[in-house]
Every structure is written in C-alpha cells, then in structure tokens.
Amino acid sequence: MTTKKFISPVYNVIPVHHSRIQANTYNPNAVAPPEMKLLEKSIWEDGYTMPIVCYYNEDEEVYEIVDGYHRYTTLLTSKRIMERENGMLPVSVIAKNESERIASTIRHNRARGEHDVSLMSNIVAELVESGMSDAWIMKNIGMDADELLRLKQVSGIVSLFKDSEFNKAWE
Structure with a gap:
C-alpha cells in the first residue's frame, strides 16, 4: 500500500x-x-x-x-x-x-503561548543597556510605561533606573 x-x-x-x-x-x-x-x-x-x-x-x-x-x-x-x-x-x-x-x-x-516575564525582563535590560530609550522600547515592543517599569523592577538591575525621575513621595 x-x-x-x-x-x-x-x-x-x-x-x-x-x-x-x-x-x-x-x-x-x-x-x-x-x-x-x-x-x-x-x-x-x-x-x-x-x-x-x-x-x-x-x-x-x-x-x-x-x-x-x-x-x-x-x-x-x-x-x-x-x-x-x-x-x-x-x-x-x-x-x-x-x-x-x-x-x-x-x-x-x-x-502562541505567553511571554515569559523573566525573559522579557532580560530583553528590556539588554535594550536599556544598549542605549535604547524607554520611549523607543515602548514604541517598538508595544509596551506601556507601567509594563516597562514592572519589567525593569523584575530584573533587579539598578542601572536600568539611572535616567528615571521619581517623585518625592518617600521623603
């Protein structure tokens, strides 16, 4: 056959x-x-x-x-x-x-699955460390500011926040 x-x-x-x-x-x-x-x-x-x-x-x-x-x-x-x-x-x-x-x-x-948070956090870290701005990352990867902030926080890499402005709520 x-x-x-x-x-x-x-x-x-x-x-x-x-x-x-x-x-x-x-x-x-x-x-x-x-x-x-x-x-x-x-x-x-x-x-x-x-x-x-x-x-x-x-x-x-x-x-x-x-x-x-x-x-x-x-x-x-x-x-x-x-x-x-x-x-x-x-x-x-x-x-x-x-x-x-x-x-x-x-x-x-x-x-299609879902994106792994730690992998996305690593990608964000790499982009920031290579000089990409938050605006560029949000525009080209389709993130809003809150999601980008959360992924930066998950990374635990302090340098990702070096150009960030924070309000004085903690003073």
Missing part, C-alpha cells in the same frame, strides 16, 4: 483578495487594543510574515479563516496596509471538515 506524502500547506501560499475571505463563526480568540496596534505596526514594518490559514468553501467560492483573523482585520482597518498590499492577503489552504477546522483554530490560538 502506498501512502500519500504529506506536504505542509505553507508551501503553497496563494494571494487572495480580501473580498473573497470571510471570518469563521467559532473563533473564541480576542486581542486587546494595544496588541492590535502592535500587530498593525508589525505588519507595517515587517509585512505579512505568516499567511492566513483558510478552508476553501467551494459552494460559496470563499476562503473561510481558520487562523489569522486579526491579521485579516488589520488589513481591513489599516488604510496604509490595505493600499500597500493592494487588498491581497497571503493564504495557506487546509482541507478539513468543520470539526477539524475548529480544533485547528483552537490549537493555533493556544500554541
């Missing part, structure tokens, strides 16, 4: 106009506004580095999103990205039934 060789869908990415793509009805993932802003910046600065994963619905002749809804909505809401990409998105197509697509969506969402 011969088994068919599996080829990962990412090797067959195709450009699809956004008007032929639709969201699924079951994605439980939500992204907070600061992360959406960072996603827009990431796509603007780096381009689309990951395709939208879709199922092709032959009956409706549309691509239904399995993973990448927020990359898709970023195209729809960012005029500059829409113009640069000519309304097109990179799509990787999977052929699965609805239950398998739902499972795939959940796996994609959960596999």
Whole structure:
C-alpha cells in the first residue's frame, strides 16, 4: 500500500483578495487594543510574515479563516496596509471538515503561548543597556510605561533606573 506524502500547506501560499475571505463563526480568540496596534505596526514594518490559514468553501467560492483573523482585520482597518498590499492577503489552504477546522483554530490560538516575564525582563535590560530609550522600547515592543517599569523592577538591575525621575513621595 502506498501512502500519500504529506506536504505542509505553507508551501503553497496563494494571494487572495480580501473580498473573497470571510471570518469563521467559532473563533473564541480576542486581542486587546494595544496588541492590535502592535500587530498593525508589525505588519507595517515587517509585512505579512505568516499567511492566513483558510478552508476553501467551494459552494460559496470563499476562503473561510481558520487562523489569522486579526491579521485579516488589520488589513481591513489599516488604510496604509490595505493600499500597500493592494487588498491581497497571503493564504495557506487546509482541507478539513468543520470539526477539524475548529480544533485547528483552537490549537493555533493556544500554541502562541505567553511571554515569559523573566525573559522579557532580560530583553528590556539588554535594550536599556544598549542605549535604547524607554520611549523607543515602548514604541517598538508595544509596551506601556507601567509594563516597562514592572519589567525593569523584575530584573533587579539598578542601572536600568539611572535616567528615571521619581517623585518625592518617600521623603
């Protein structure tokens, strides 16, 4: 018996106009506004580095999103990205039934994980020690001032606070 060789869908990415793509009805993932802003910046600065994963619905002749809804909505809401990409998105197509697509969506969402606080603290320390300002770090990594302060505190490295101004509450 011969088994068919599996080829990962990412090797067959195709450009699809956004008007032929639709969201699924079951994605439980939500992204907070600061992360959406960072996603827009990431796509603007780096381009689309990951395709939208879709199922092709032959009956409706549309691509239904399995993973990448927020990359898709970023195209729809960012005029500059829409113009640069000519309304097109990179799509990787999977052929699965609805239950398998739902499972795939959940796996994609959960596999992204969370950032480790100590590793993020080390990254912040390296950036500060290399001369990057707090403003640069917040802008380019998508942090607010409170998060940056907490990560500096976690590091325990006093030098990270050398240029900080503190109020006189402790006097």
